Amino acid sequence: MTTEPRSAATVRPPGTVRPAGVATAAAGAEPPPAPGLRERKKAARRAALVDATHELVGAHGLDGVTVDMVCAAAGVSTRTFFNYFATKDDAVLGHAPWELDAGTAAVFAAGGPSGHLLDDLVTLLAPVLRDPPLGRDRMRRALELAAEHPRLMAHHVAWMDQQKDRLLDVVRSRLGDGSPHLVDTVTGLVLLLAHSTFVRWEAAGGAGDAEAHARAVVADLRAVVTA
Amino acid sequence: MTTEPRSAATVRPPGTVRPAGVATAAAGAEPPPAPGLRERKKAARRAALVDATHELVGAHGLDGVTVDMVCAAAGVSTRTFFNYFATKDDAVLGHAPWELDAGTAAVFAAGGPSGHLLDDLVTLLAPVLRDPPLGRDRMRRALELAAEHPRLMAHHVAWMDQQKDRLLDVVRSRLGDGSPHLVDTVTGLVLLLAHSTFVRWEAAGGAGDAEAHARAVVADLRAVVTA
């Protein structure tokens, strides 16, 4: 590292804080295997880069910021930036790797928990929406920016589209291999669901439970389709 | 122009061919105002650029082709290329300006023709799907490429998302200003519809009527949502 560490994301020791509450209701849940220093540093850096980007964009506007500026601010080489993000815009949007909870996914694949496809989709997505990989605040800022800049929104949509594969697998296990088109359409529907939820959530100023917004979207969909 | 004209898209004189049939059922329809030379040349060039791009990509792969190569092949300056397409990928995808048929749009906005939102959406989109601005073949090739290259598909989705505004207006006039979220969700649904239709159409090898595929998608949606 070059000079001083970034303020924002200090590397905290492993199994400490735990967000104060709730043992996630459901079953099992082996304690997240306390990632090593390497992992934590990586996450911190990613977050720091996103933060630096957001600050600079706030100050100079989206196109007034160059990757080099961000790197300077975050104390990282340009080359490294691209080890973390494929694109400048990815940093703005805070796109980070994410996982579907394995347990929930299994339940979904088996046709549960409610048996209603759309409802179960919401259940499936809720955890990710509830705490996104980089935290709500960063996501919130990213969405605000996306709402302002069409290019970003487009990029975001595109990114979501690329995440489809993850979902495709799960949906396929639930629906079976018989109807590939159906699977595809459903997956698209999931994206729409996620997107609309984001938008509403953001429009509400980030208030309320993401899941609630998702349910509202589902209600709308039902109304429209059956009308 | 530098040397020789491109083979593919010759500039044809104005009010000639007319696709042999059907006076578009509905009312009025002033004959398309026979665009002047300028317009025709522009369209031809756009098409030529897309063709050149497709050929080169076929020969060298998506990333083996530079904008300069395309320009050389099409006999156009690099600078001009970017007067036609905002992006290299836009050329690959053959993104061109398009219009919603004013008459059909009006009918839709008024709640017609069938009164069922989804069905009417299909009716609304059918003309554009049926003859896309640059012709089916080019669209077909573009979709094939998009299916191969995730980046392109992403770009395409993003592009469609940017076209939303056009639709947003129409959907809003139909649904009223009361429920902005609903409008937004419906518009997303339209995109999903268009996209899924494309995909199926492409998967079918470009065979059959796009509208038929669209109706199939709608059927799937109904099944899923009401299940």
Next chain:
DNA sequence: CTGCAACTTTGCAGTCAATGCAGTTTTCGC
């Protein structure tokens, strides 16, 4: 706490997409 293997970061050189500008050429409407 030593040492090796695996993983990251970094600097550098290079490619190429994309844009602004200013001067020419082409088309339009009369």
Next chain:
DNA sequence: GCGAAAACTGCATTGACTGCAAAGTTGCAG
């Protein structure tokens, strides 16, 4: 034909992004 508007072109420049090989870190035995 003729002037105005629109399109095309070359050029110079910026900045995103990549490959590579040389350091620097971390993980994990021994």
